[in-house]
Amino acid sequence: MRRRSRRRMRNWLPGFLLVLPSLLAIGVFVYYFIGWNVAVSLTDWRGSLKPSDTFVGLANYRQLLADETFHNDSIHLVIFTGFFMAGALALGIFMALLLDKGVRGEGVYRAIFLFPMAISFIATGIIWRWLLNSDSGASTTGINKLTEAAGLGFLHSEWHKTDSSFAVAAIALPAGWALSGYIMALFLAGLRGIPEELREAARVDGASELRIYWHVIRPMLLPVLLSAVVILAHISLKTFDLIYAIDPGGPRTETPALYMWQTTFRGTFFARGASIATMLFIAIVLVITPYIWYTMRQERKK
């Protein structure tokens, strides 16, 4: 009995010790701070650098739910996420399909399509702020200048400066541009993973190319699509730097992440900032958990 337990320990102990450092690091730097953040969100800490230990329950959350700025920001986030994901997926899948058909110099195209992701969001934002400029007359730059020069002046757009609540969708443009190459890489890998025999078999059965894509390839790409959606969704919820670089403090493009930063570090509303952070965290968990559950189930099946 004793010997067996010792042997068992010998089996798991070295492995455990090996992962212990990273467990500790993650425990402190991720889970402890999530916990601390939630604890702060339940206090009334504001206006001072001294943490408050007055427990106020869910008062901060109730205030946020009644806060018009938070409403607007959340709507902006939903709009941004919708446009960003749809755009990045559509463009990424399109590029993957094109490359999968076989092009000469595929490696070059792959690299070119992937490059935007290598640029930091801040740099992307600064370039796109210039591209999305909507000044009138001589100070126009970027896309508006291009359409003007091409005689398509009626296409002049206010982009993220319009009064419409869809202003934030303009920011989905650079975000989608930056991530579409990554989506392309994901789907290209997925397409390459589909054995050629399956297509051949379908062709032998007399299926048209379109039908092959719809009935053979589409179902096999569903797991890839799911990963892509989850990756894009959580990036979108966290996006801060890109929006800050394009329109710092602009009310039409503000999202909860920007509101959190503004109110915490400029306004010293630490508890309110922590509440926003917690809500963002919950939103991300809601997106990711079903995905993890799904992949774990898939793996267990195997």
Next chain:
Amino acid sequence: MQIRRRQLLGAGLGASALIALPGCSDQGGGSGTPSTEKKVEVFSWWSGPGEGEGLAALIEDFKKQNPGVEFINAAVAGGSGTQARQVLTTRLLNNDPPDSYQLHAGQEAASDIKADKLEDITYLYEAGGWKSQFPKGLLDKLTIDGKIYAVPVNIHRSNLLFFNPKKLSGWGISGPPQTWSDLLAQSKTLAGKGVKVLSVGTTWTQMHLMENVLLGELGTAKYNGLWDGSTDWNGDEVIKALDTFKQILAASVVGTDDWQPTIDKVIAGTAAYNVMGDWAAGYLQGPKALKYKTDYDVVASPGSTGVYNFLADSFTLPKNAKHKEFAEAWLKECASASGQDLFNPLKGSVPARLDSDKSKYKDYLAWALQEWQNTSTVVVGSLVHGVVANNAWKSEIERAYGLFFTDKDSKKFAGAVKAAYAANK
């Protein structure tokens, strides 16, 4: 196999110990024990052109006065102090303050005072006789609950209207507007020529414009009252002034850029005016190499002639500063006439002291200094630049402004600002 496993075990233990180490060594490092080292660490956001050179000149003079003291310049760049503020917040929370840090003079200090992070330095004012050397209007704005916590190095002016005189006469306009309704009248003439009357940038520049519209429309007494509760934000006059601001904004070209590209439009002639603080004069004179009065000109913003809507950079003495003796020496340097006269011509601002050397200030600064030292000038404080509202209230005003900018509802905005004042006093 056996050996291998043992090696792995050792490696695992070693790594665990490494993780634990920093946790132990952290003790004592952060606490503010006084030190006998001869050094002083000064925290600021001065690293850009002009201000960086100004700070360097100040440091050099400090070293001359205090030989053998090592000076650590802890400057964090960006965003008129927003980035620096974040770093500083972290350090103050860890009880690891620099020996002196930069703040906008006025209510910006309120949250740090409330958190018991700042030393009352009234004793330095008394010992140095500074109270008679700074204007009284300034001292009033520096005093919080009867105590002074900061030494102002420079004075900036917020209520200025910049324009390009050549372009202005080219459009057939005889001179800059005297009131905000004059400006709206000029906007009609200019619209016919395809020119916008004002160039406005990102949110803070819009609020910078708003405070000066309020100042011009309400006058100094009521403007001051906005910040201490004696002027009712919901009153008709304030609502009317906010409506005027809305009209002005509607007639302007509103971008999302910072102030430099925004004022560039005035020089290029796509917009006629820009309301900006006097750091813009330094930018136009320096990097843009433009001549005062011929290439660019500047007057007080409409309705604020003879008023100095000021903001000032100041230095403080945090509690638990490790090198207090030299921090005091640094503050004395900041308050000295020689220090201020070295710093300000480079920074593009005027000295807070009344006994400075006028010959060092040229062009715009000569006019500014004359206005500052004129005893009939009324001194009021800026909202956007941290003089009249504490950080919490200011950020709530910014939040309300975000909604105001989208729904253009003056009454709702005024109500929100008033409620936020009561909640964050």
